[in-house]
Amino acid sequence: MKKPGGFETLVGSFRQCLSSLPDKRRGKNRRYGMEDAALSAFSVFFTQTPSFLAYQRLMEGSKGKSNAQSLFGVHRIPCDNQIRDLLDAVSPEHLFPVFEDILQVLEAQGQLEDFRCLGDSLLVALDGTEYFSSDQIHCPHCSTRTQKSGKTHYFHSVVTPVIVCPGQNHVIPLVPEFIVPQDGHDKQDCENAAAKRWLSRQEQCLRALNVTV
Numbered sequence: 001m002k003k004p005g006g007f008e009t010l011v012g013s014f015r016q017c018l019s020s021l022p023d024k025r026r027g028k029n030r031r032y033g034m035e036d037a038a039l040s041a042f043s044v045f046f047t048q049t050p051s052f053l054a055y056q057r058l059m060e061g062s063k064g065k066s067n068a069q070s071l072f073g074v075h076r077i078p079c080d081n082q083i084r085d086l087l088d089a090v091s092p093e094h095l096f097p098v099f100e101d102i103l104q105v106l107e108a109q110g111q112l113e114d115f116r117c118l119g120d121s122l123l124v125a126l127d128g129t130e131y132f133s134s135d136q137i138h139c140p141h142c143s144t145r146t147q148k149s150g151k152t153h154y155f156h157s158v159v160t161p162v163i164v165c166p167g168q169n170h171v172i173p174l175v176p177e178f179i180v181p182q183d184g185h186d187k188q189d190c191e192n193a194a195a196k197r198w199l200s201r202q203e204q205c206l207r208a209l210n211v212t213v
Helices: 006-018 034-047 052-063 067-072 080-087 092-108 111-115 191-201 203-209
Strands: 121-125 128-134 143-146 152-159 162-164 177-179
Touching: 006 034, 006 067, 006 092, 034 067, 034 080, 092 111, 092 203, 111 121, 111 162, 152 191, 177 191, 191 203
Parallel strands: none
Antiparallel strands: 121 162, 128 152, 143 152, 152 177
């Protein structure tokens, strides 16, 4: 974020969205808030180091405060297993407003102008990526492929749209579209079908931003 206060604005918006995440816990044992679990998980991706949370807990114990607290406002850092237990049941759609808030903040601050090219448009690239794969573990939302051996392979994939620009070493991620079996469809879902759903759902926003896909 180039503008002062921009990062804090986004973190505040992020926290507000995360505080409303559905919580499966019914008892009084709620030492860790849902937003703390989600922000702790996000901080791992933000720093791109799997040992981040362990180091943050060590820092909190030795210095009284961690970067997770100062950067993201995390009150208490759960352990990895607690994070998984709290977040696994949460549908990704609950986080989609965060993508929209980030885009609005960047537009309001004029930072999208650095990404405009080719007739003053924003270039949106869509690509599919596989984020789970197994020959044994599967669920009703899995896609499948049949291997040469005749064995069924299970996987999850998603279309990930991003705003790109020649000469920019950063991209701006947009709301993803998951490739999952669709109700009322006999054929298996695919990248093309998911991309079409995304374009249909985002049409109004894309027109307002002057986008080339």
